[in-house]
Amino acid sequence: xxxxxxFYFFAxxxxxxxxxxxxxxxxxxxxxxxxxxxLATAGIFLQLHxxxxxxxxVILYAGGIMVLFVFVIMLINLDTSLHQxxxxxxxxxxxxxxxxxxxxxxxxxxxxRSVLPFPEPAPATMLEPSTxxxxxxxxxxxxxxxxxxxxxxxxxxxxxxxxxxxxV
Amino acid sequence: xxxxxxxxxxxxxxxxxxxxxxxxxxxxxxxxxxxERKVMADMQxxxxxxxxxxxxxxxxxxxxxxxxxxxDIIPDEADKAIFWFAPLxxxxxxxxxxxxxxxxxxxxxxxxxVGLLFVVGISALGIFGIVLGGWSSNSHYSLLGALRSAAQxxxxxxxxxxxxxxxxxxxxxxxxxxxxxxxxxxxTWFIFAAPVGFFIYVVASIAETNRAPFDLPxxxxxxxxxxxxxxxxxxxxxxxxxxxxxMVVVASIATTLFLGGWLRPFAGTRAFNFLDxxxxxxxxxxxxxxxxxxxKQPVKVQQLFMMGLGLAFFxxxxxxxxxxxxxxxxxxxxxxxxxxxxxxxxxxxxSYIYLFMWLRFTFPRYRFDQLMRLGWxxxxxxxxxxxxxxxxxxxxxxxxxxxHWTAFPLTTILTLLAAGYLGWAGEKKDKEHVFVGEQ
Numbered sequence: 001x002x003x004x005x006x007f008y009f010f011a012x013x014x015x016x017x018x019x020x021x022x023x024x025x026x027x028x029x030x031x032x033x034x035x036x037x038x039l040a041t042a043g044i045f046l047q048l049h050x051x052x053x054x055x056x057x058v059i060l061y062a063g064g065i066m067v068l069f070v071f072v073i074m075l076i077n078l079d080t081s082l083h084q085x086x087x088x089x090x091x092x093x094x095x096x097x098x099x100x101x102x103x104x105x106x107x108x109x110x111x112x113r114s115v116l117p118f119p120e121p122a123p124a125t126m127l128e129p130s131t132x133x134x135x136x137x138x139x140x141x142x143x144x145x146x147x148x149x150x151x152x153x154x155x156x157x158x159x160x161x162x163x164x165x166x167x168v
Numbered sequence: 169x170x171x172x173x174x175x176x177x178x179x180x181x182x183x184x185x186x187x188x189x190x191x192x193x194x195x196x197x198x199x200x201x202x203x204e205r206k207v208m209a210d211m212q213x214x215x216x217x218x219x220x221x222x223x224x225x226x227x228x229x230x231x232x233x234x235x236x237x238x239x240d241i242i243p244d245e246a247d248k249a250i251f252w253f254a255p256l257x258x259x260x261x262x263x264x265x266x267x268x269x270x271x272x273x274x275x276x277x278x279x280x281x282v283g284l285l286f287v288v289g290i291s292a293l294g295i296f297g298i299v300l301g302g303w304s305s306n307s308h309y310s311l312l313g314a315l316r317s318a319a320q321x322x323x324x325x326x327x328x329x330x331x332x333x334x335x336x337x338x339x340x341x342x343x344x345x346x347x348x349x350x351x352x353x354x355x356t357w358f359i360f361a362a363p364v365g366f367f368i369y370v371v372a373s374i375a376e377t378n379r380a381p382f383d384l385p386x387x388x389x390x391x392x393x394x395x396x397x398x399x400x401x402x403x404x405x406x407x408x409x410x411x412x413x414x415m416v417v418v419a420s421i422a423t424t425l426f427l428g429g430w431l432r433p434f435a436g437t438r439a440f441n442f443l444d445x446x447x448x449x450x451x452x453x454x455x456x457x458x459x460x461x462x463x464k465q466p467v468k469v470q471q472l473f474m475m476g477l478g479l480a481f482f483x484x485x486x487x488x489x490x491x492x493x494x495x496x497x498x499x500x501x502x503x504x505x506x507x508x509x510x511x512x513x514x515x516x517x518x519s520y521i522y523l524f525m526w527l528r529f530t531f532p533r534y535r536f537d538q539l540m541r542l543g544w545x546x547x548x549x550x551x552x553x554x555x556x557x558x559x560x561x562x563x564x565x566x567x568x569x570x571x572h573w574t575a576f577p578l579t580t581i582l583t584l585l586a587a588g589y590l591g592w593a594g595e596k597k598d599k600e601h602v603f604v605g606e607q
Contacts, residue, residue: 059288
C-alpha cells in the first residue's frame with residue numbers, strides 16, 4: 001500500500017514536471033522542472049529497491065549533466081527566447097504521434113499481461129545489495145560490451161576535445 | 169530485554185538522530201563560525217568576538233537572532249520564486265547528505281547500501297542552490313559568482329570522486345559502517361595506506377566547499393559577495409548554514425574514509441587501551457581551564473557562566489568515564505562503543521575543520537586560471553594514478569602474497585613520483601604561459 005502511494009507520488013511528479021519542461025516559456029524554469037523530473041525518476045528507482053540506479057541517476061543526471069545545462073543556459077540571453085514562438089505549425093502532428101505511441105504502449109501492456117504474466121516480485125529483504133550485483137555483472141558477464149562502451153566514450157571525449165581546441 | 173533494545177534501536181534511534189541533526193546542526197555551524205573567527209583572530213594577533221558572553225561564547229546566538237529579525241530584501245528585478253527557494257536547495261542537500269553518515273556505531277539515521285555515494289551525490293546537488301540563487305538575483309556579481317562556483321565544482325568533483333574511489337577499493341564496500349569496520353580489520357586507517365588520496369581529497373574538498381584559498385565564487389575583493397550579493401537576512405543565513413553544513417559533510421566523509429571513522433587510535437592494540445581515558449581527561453582539562461579563567465571575567469554573570477560551563481564539561485567527562493568505571497557487563501558499560509565512538513568521530517571531524525581554518529588563513533587566494541590548471545592538470549591525473557597505484561598494491565597483496573608493509577609504501581612512492589612529474593611539467597608550462605597584456 002505504502003509502496004503504491006510512493007510510486008504514484010513520484011510518477012505523478014515526474015509526468016507533471018515533464019509536461020512543465022516543454023510548456024514553460026522561461027528556459028531556467030524548464031531546466032528546474034527537468035531536474036525535478038529526473039529526481040522523481042530516481043525516486044521510483046529507490047521505491048523499486050534499486051539503490052545503485054537511484055544514486056547514479058542523481059549523480060549523473062541531476063548532479064552532472066543538469067549542472068552543465070544550467071551553466072550554459074545562464075549564459076544565454078533569455079529575453080529573446082521569451083518573445084519567440086514556442087511551437088511550430090506542426091504541433092498537431094506531434095500530438096497525434098504521441099497519442100499513437102501512448103495507445104500502443106497501453107495496448108502492449110494490456111495484451112501482454114494475459115499472455116506473459118508478470119513474475120511475482122521478490123521480497124525486498126532477500127535481494128542482494130544491488131551495487132555488488134551491478135559490479136559483478138558488468139565486470140563478469142558483460143565485460144566485453146562494457147569495455148567497448150568505455151572505449152566509445154573515450155573516443156567521443158577525445159573527439160570533443162580535439163574539435164573544441166583552438167588551433168595552435 | 170535484548171529484543172526491546174533491538175526494537176528501540178531500529179525504530180527510535182533513527183528518528184531521534186534525525187531530530188538531533190536538524191536541531192543541533194544550525195547551533196553547531198554557529199559555533200564553527202565562532203571558532204573560525206577566534207582562530208582567525210588568534211592568527212592575526214587579535215582577540216576576536218569578546219562582548220557577548222564570556223569570550224564571545226554567546227555571539228552565535230546573538231547573530232542568529234539578528235539575522236532572523238533582519239528585513240528580508242528581494243530585489244525588484246529578481247526572479248522571485250527562484251530567489252525565494254534557491255537557498256533551501258542548498259540547505260536541504262547539505263542536511264540530507266548527513267543521513268547515511270555513522271557518527272559512532274550507534275548514531276546513524278540509515279545504513280544505506282550505497283551510503284558513501286549517497287553522501288557525495290546528494291551534497292553535490294547543493295550547487296543548484298548556488299547557481300540558481302546567483303542567476304535569479306539578476307545581478308552581474310551574483311551571476312559571475314554562480315558561474316565560477318559551477319565551473320569549480322564540476323572541475324574538482326572529479327578529483328574528489330577519484331580520491332574516494334581509491335579508498336573504496338581498499339574498503340570494498342560503500343556502506344559507511346562497513347568502511348569503518350574494514351579499517352578496523354586492516355588495523356590501520358586508510359590515510360596511511362593511501363596518503364596521496366587523502367591529500368587529493370583535502371584539496372578537492374576545500375574547492376568544493378568554496379573556501380579560501382579557493383573561495384573565488386565569493387571573492388569579496390572581486391565580486392562583493394559572489395552568488396549571495398543580493399541576499400540578506402535569514403535567506404543569507406541559510407546560505408551560510410549550507411556552506412558550513414557542507415564543511416561538516418566533507419569532514420565526515422574524510423573521517424569515515426581516511427581517518428578511521430569512530431575508531432580510537434590503535435583500536436586493535438591492547439597496549440594502547442589507556443587511550444580510552446583520553447576523552448574524559450580532555451573534558452576535565454577543558455572544564456578546569458574554564459574554572460581557571462572564571463575569576464578573570466569582568467562581570468559577575470560572566471564568572472558564573474564560565475563556572476557553569478566548567479561544570480558542564482565535568483558532567484560530560486563523567487558521562488564519558490562512566491562506561492569505563494562501571495562493572496563489566498552492566499548496561500552502563502555496554503554504552504561504551506556508542507559514546508566513545510561518537511566522541512572520536514566528532515573529534516576527528518573537528519580537527520579536519522580546524523585544518524580547513526589554518527589553510528584559509530595562511531594561503532592567498534588563487535587566480536581562476538591557476539585554480540583550473542591545478543584541478544585539471546594536476547589533481548585529476550594524479551587521482552587517476554593514485555587509483556591505479558592502490559589497485560596495484562591490492563593485486564600485489566592479494567595475489568602475489570606481498571605484505572601490506574611493502575606493497576603500500578611502494579605504490580605510494582610511485583604515486584609521489586608521478587605527482588613530482590606532474591608538478592614539474594606544470595611548472596614548466598607555467599613559465600611558457602604569457603598573460604594578457606604581457607605580450
